Amino acid sequence: MAAEIISGKDLAHELRLEMKQKVSELNDRGIYPKLSVILVGDNPASKSYVNGKKKACKETGILSDVIEMDSDTTEAQLLQQIELLNEDPSVHGILVQLPLPKQIREQKVIDTISFEKDVDGFHPINIGRMMTGEDAFLPCTPFGIITMLKSKNIPIAGKHAVVVGRSNIVGKPVGQLLLNEHATVTYCHSRTSNLQQLTQQADILIAAVGKINAIRAEHIKEGAVVIDVGINRLEDGSLTGDVDFEAAKEKASYITPVPRGVGPMTITMLLENTIKAAKGLA
């Protein structure tokens, strides 16, 4: 049976309409949610993501400001810029686009962002709160994935979720959120010796690898839910995920496409977190 395709784009559109309403209500109370994005250097992919974020803010009535810094910016200069935003009461959310040039330590940058404005959910305090199940800013991609599963009423509790990838921004936190929803979670990564054997047991399979066709039909159990986080750019400029979509959709019960899958949900959850920050709920 062919899988049902979960459109992140459609769900994102629906949620953004609701958010627009929330923002307008906040505006009526004199609160103007604002996101500041810092972009260091001129990586074309980063520029394109930042433009996507800017557009999404505009669509929902959230104010946004992009601060562009040279590729030879020092760590001290970037930290100083973050401090200015930390202290600026008109700014509710701060996002420093990753990756950063090699002279800058990413963890140092993340640690400097005020955790109350950390709408990416990367600050150690937010990560810690996510682990204990306290109120926190949840990392946008994992939060978007859980939102997609819930939108289709896909059961998570008691299911075996297999996460391929263990990065701090996607793999690790998506496993944690699935655990919080009572899944049994297995993490796989580049040193996993029996990848296929593990992925074949997945009721919910999350691919966050960054390699074309890392997940193929032989990795997938009949009826599994397959979430493709990967964003890989082909030579013709088009995007594709980590999953061999055509083959996988014949085995899966639900599958997310790339593009128009997880990506638009990542941005939507960023907007959600910015509204939350503006309300001062963290």
Ligand SMILES: NC(=O)C1=CN([C@@H]2O[C@H](COP(=O)(O)OP(=O)(O)OC[C@H]3O[C@@H](n4cnc5c(N)ncnc54)[C@H](OP(=O)(O)O)[C@@H]3O)[C@@H](O)[C@H]2O)C=CC1
């Ligand atoms: N749709 C969206 O909104 C977003 C998409 N992305 C995309 O998701 C993908 C993953 O991103 P990110 O987590 O940042 O990437 P990283 O490169 O930080 O992590 C990739 C992970 O995949 C693992 N891995 C690499 N090769 C294999 C393999 N052959 N078998 C099993 N595991 C493997 C790595 O293992 P090890 O730890 O051992 O190195 C690592 O844990 C990328 O394509 C990225 O562009 C990222 C963020 C948001």
Ligand SMILES: Nc1nc(=O)c2c([nH]1)NC[C@@H]1CN(c3ccc(C(=O)N[C@@H](CCC(=O)O)C(=O)O)cc3)C=[N+]21
């Ligand atoms: N501090 C920080 N926070 C991030 O959240 C962050 C980051 N750095 N660095 C890079 C990754 C990647 N990421 C994506 C967001 C949206 C799409 C997205 O909307 N993709 C569209 C396609 C967009 C296009 O066509 O270019 C889609 O999949 O349909 C993809 C990837 C956020 N990231």
